[in-house]
Amino acid sequence: MTGRNKYRNAVNNVMLTLSGICAAVTVSMLFVILAYLVYNGFSSLNLDFFTQLPKPTGQVGGGMANAILGSAQVVLIASCFGLPIGFFAGIYLAEFGGKKFCMLVRYMADLLNGVPSIVIGIFAWTVLVVPMHHFSALAGGMALSLMLIPITARSTEQFLLEVPRSMREGALALGATKWKTIATVIVPAARHHDRHDSGRRPHLRRDGAAAVYRPQQRILEHRIFLADRNAAGDDFHSRRCSLRRLAQAGLGGGTCPADDGARR
Template sequence: MKAVYRRRKVVNALMCAVVFLCAFLTLAPLISIFGYVVSKGIASVNFDFFTHLPKPVGEPGGGMGNAIVGSLILVGLSCLWAIPLGIAGGVYLSEFGNSKLGAAVRFTTDVLNGVPSIVIGIFAYTLFVVPMKSFSAVSGGFALGIIMIPTVMRTTEEMLRLVPATLREAAFALGINQFRTTMNIVLKTALPGVLTGILLAIARIAGETAPLLFTAFGNRFWHQGLDQPMAALPLQIFVYAISPFDDWHRQAWAGALVLIAMVFLISIVSRIVIYLRYRSFK
């Protein structure tokens, strides 16, 4: 018995060591990337970086204020149409999707989730930029919205499926129709989880560059309108990173740090929402 006990302790210690090693190997790239970006970009992050426009080519200084504001506008435009559509699609798949049409919509959503973002950018370019004969914030918001929809839709579906069926049955027993049951009871109960999916979708599109190359295109000034080219933080980082100027390289690292911080903050908020959601169920 002692030999069996010792063998079990050795195996348990070995498996715990393997688990901790795997966890470390998983976190090591993230920690190293974040640490490297901080070391490269923290020196260039200052008040001017958030408020000033980029300097002319070759001149040191300036900032990315226009790109930060442009990114917020583009994300807002994409959320304006993608979130309602994604939630509506998720409600349909959860409550009415047990059919061939629902299976087709679910499969199409999964396929769309795997489409490369640059292909979505080309699609938005064909649909908006070519007819308008101009790059614009509208086309950029459309491209980013397409990327958002699958995440919002599938997350909404899964969150609604977690709502106990007894709540629906109780509502039906009280004479409440299915539409009001879905909107006022089921969706309201799953709202924290739905918000989590929305935040994760926003975190994904915040760093997208390829679709914006074909749509928003970027500029070096404050935005002039939604039908005009608009700067965005990922685009500005891309342009500065491939430039031959050392000062632009430093600002590119600062922009990357700000972008990672934004995504990190959104991820923290989503985790807090998840925690509050499960705490409310206890």
């Protein structure tokens, strides 16, 4: 009996240590990447990098100003189209929708969310680049907005559903119309609620699908704010500029829609 208990204790210790090692390994990856970028790229990071255009291959100096500006443009265009569309669609899903139609829209949004960015790039190419006869920031921005829409819609829906029922009923009982309730009570409350109560979401905790959905969306939010999808990839393909310089553009992007859509 003691032998068995010893064995069980040993298994316990080994496995728990292993799980700690797993965590250490995965977290250290981030530091390896950061250290690598800083070590290799920091020395050539100066004002010129942000304000100068790239020099021809072989010349010393120059910067990535065009790529940085292009990234900003693309993200701006994407936000202008993607965020409102996703936001209103999210309101529909949470507040107005019928059951079947909503399920269909949700499924499509999740599908669109899962579509690889390279496929979105092809779509933007056939719909925007070919008719306009040239690559453009507009095409790149639209491609990116297509990726923003489903994420925004589903997050908005989740946030709104977290607002307690009593608040809706309170507003409706005071005589507010439905859209007034949404605009002045539910949406502000959802904003507020999320900031202050991010640790405890009772109804989400119980629902498996939501437990899957929630962190995914958080991850994607990181990705959207940090991804600018132009800087690195564009140059890599069209100009084959030095790999070192691309690594320096550490802020620069997951490349695909930009690669097919926004090459200029």
